[in-house]
Amino acid sequence: MSQVLGYCFPRSSSDSQRNPLERRVSRGGGESRTRAFSWKKLVGSYWSDWLFIGGLWVIYLSISRIPGHRREFSLRELSLQHSFAEHELVPRNLLMFVTVGLPLIVMLPIATFVARNAWDVHNAVCGLFMSFTMAGVVTQVIKLMVGRPRPDLIARCQPPADAHDAPVYGLSTWKICTQKDFYILNDGFKSFPSGHSSLSFAGVGFLALYLAGKMHLWDVYGNRNRAWFALSPLLIGAMVAISRTQDNRHHWQDVLIGSVLGMCVATVAYRTYYPHLAHPACHLPMLPRVYDDDMDEEALEVGVRLLNDQQGIPRQSEEEDAWRRA
Template identity: 45%
Template sequence: KSYTDLHNGFLGLFLTQSLVLIVTESVKIAVGRPRPDFLDRCLSLYDNAYEGTPLHLLSDPPNMLSTSSICTRQDLLRDGYKSFPSGHSSFSFGGLGYLAMYLAGKLHLFDERGHIYKSLVVLAPLIVAALIATSRVADYRHHWQDVTVGSFIGSVFAVFAYRQYYPSLGSVKSDCPFSPRVKEELLPIADLRSHLHSHNNPDRYRDDDNENDHSGLINTGDSVDHGAPGAAGPSVGFSQFFRRDRTDETLIGNSNGANGQPKKANGTNTDANLIPV
């Protein structure tokens, strides 16, 4: 159980951060919003040219207007176009938000018992994530809209990834991870597949003298007992099935008489002549 919990926990965290990384970086490149400190990132060639010059003697660079070619740090300038959304906010709320949900599930936060310490433990990672996001506005790296959207992206993917590997927080088994994957032949659906395979087998229409052969049975529309799980094949109720005889085309019930021979109906060649069983 502990190995499964550890395995699912890291898978969920990896899924969260992977989705956050892909979406955040894609939106940053597509939008290209300048950061609040964009102009200061240029570090122009003329920044130190007029140092110590009186204000009335200052003038603009040659040709008045300039391109980004006058900037000395092109790498900082390119990063200045990646303000929206905030990567720090999305990653912090993605990872720490996932941790908060993990702790809430382990502690059964919503068990309606009102333990305040559980709430404090769960809120601690969220408070740290909020402080990280707020600091990006305080140091002029992001606008407040960037931080808000980034926090939303991280929170959404944290919830999405957590629910892939753990039940809802309101479940009585919120502390238990989902069961690991097992081989198909060990699943109950394997019985259904073998049952469907037998119905798709052409040999079921074969008519021979072996009364124990159920492959040629005709369903009259009543319910069928498919047998217990794990059985080799479906358990057939003989009162609901009949087999067509190849000699006189009368229907013979799947039950034997006293002498061990199959009972036959007396009458015309019709499906209504059914042997009582």
Template identity: 40%
Template structure:
């Protein structure tokens, strides 16, 4: 008998509907629909990384330069202070591991999926956009002369003009090609995208804006902030980028991280900022059925009728006074203490099951770990 009822009993959804059928089968079907709905997002992020890789092979624009420009005469640093593989570990792998560990501690797979998808989306968007701008602008790096290897007898520009890259004696075309990719800084944009996303994620999880003022939260957030700053500064120390290059790259990374984070999480100023948005597939896709009205629901309906009556009276009568009177008398107010001091009717919404205290159990814990998406209504 218990097993029979466990399979046939219909669960009530938070919106007042009832989900019929086997609960286990329905849950598995919903998980599959959720996976299929987010599969294109993962596929698109992979495509973006593929585009980034292909763009890196494109031979972009190469600007003219001034052979007397001392800002291009810095030495070529080899090796770099922060190579590409270390950048990927610090600003890509480390935030991903922290997101997974945080979700594991909170025991919510949905938070891990939302956090990782947002992180990969932000990094992919920033890396692709930065590379597009790089190959289009074609600005020489500060160590361009060391890459170009100018002829020793070339000491001035052509008459009434600037010098072209064709005068370079560099035989390695990849070195020369990289010499024209200074703006904006890819290290800076990638570092700030990963670290700023991590800052938003941790700030929300620690509820940084709950007005309790714990100082350890600020010190913890200083770690990713310092990491992104030091990586950005190292690009000017290695003479790979100008100051304006790293500034522009940092702004691109911050904007991309914020955009990607807000796709899956509310703002950190929200009281529920530590929760991701709920999945696209709602729990109650069936036609909602009204649950049995209790006392609060009956009082709400009676209150609604009284309110309609008051609106009808107010619409058909005029008042000569300016103190909200109706033909010299006070209008009816169902919420007042009239009629012998009786309290007014409650205004609890019939569809708001959380007002009765039974919404969280019917949601199987999802409402505790997600923020409901706004319902789009057609006018």
């Protein structure tokens, strides 16, 4: 089992060759070094992050049912005449499992039993929720401003049998609809971008980056088998995105842009709490932001600090120093 874990989650070769920024939370012989972690440092370092996540969650819930902009449309537009699916292939509860539940099921055991790093547990959870809430708010804001009709808008609208587009301009407005359920009608103008696509890639995209960091996919050696395993969550996100076209909820452009948006947000959220994937210690989380002189040695046991702020003036990263000397 230890050989399998070592193959899937490689680390720096030996203590003597280990990068000076890389330390582990536990040493050989079963001795655990967790004194650098404390709830005081946790709250002092990340209270603003969780406050920001909570604020984003409130905003997301508040604006999700706002009507927003509703574009004019043509009753003769074939791309809007698809049937309305009463039951979606990926309902909201399944979407939440893919976006949040599945990444937690994978990341928490790795951070707890493989990395054995308390900061890694926190950063993985915090980064995942940051990715989810950021993607949700950005997606909903764009939806409200764009107001693009969904492929099943005509079926949602339920226009009168003798309805026709207005003369001169040849377009109709939402006022022609007889739909009594205003949520169904208003939701018909929120096609761009796809929320299922952005949220799923925000979740499984963060998971893929987390696994890629733990497996050191960007090292000089590379490994095909580890790469397939680390990037496999993206296939789940792609299946969720494709299901939105099968349900006639989105055009292909909505799905494509939503997927790219979710992956970009996941990348930003991941880099907030972990070093870049080419870093020698990319399997470790970033160090807590609050520290003092007494915890310098112990703090380095749990993570990576790319910038040293001991003098109050940030210095260049190790990578940039090496590049400038080359």
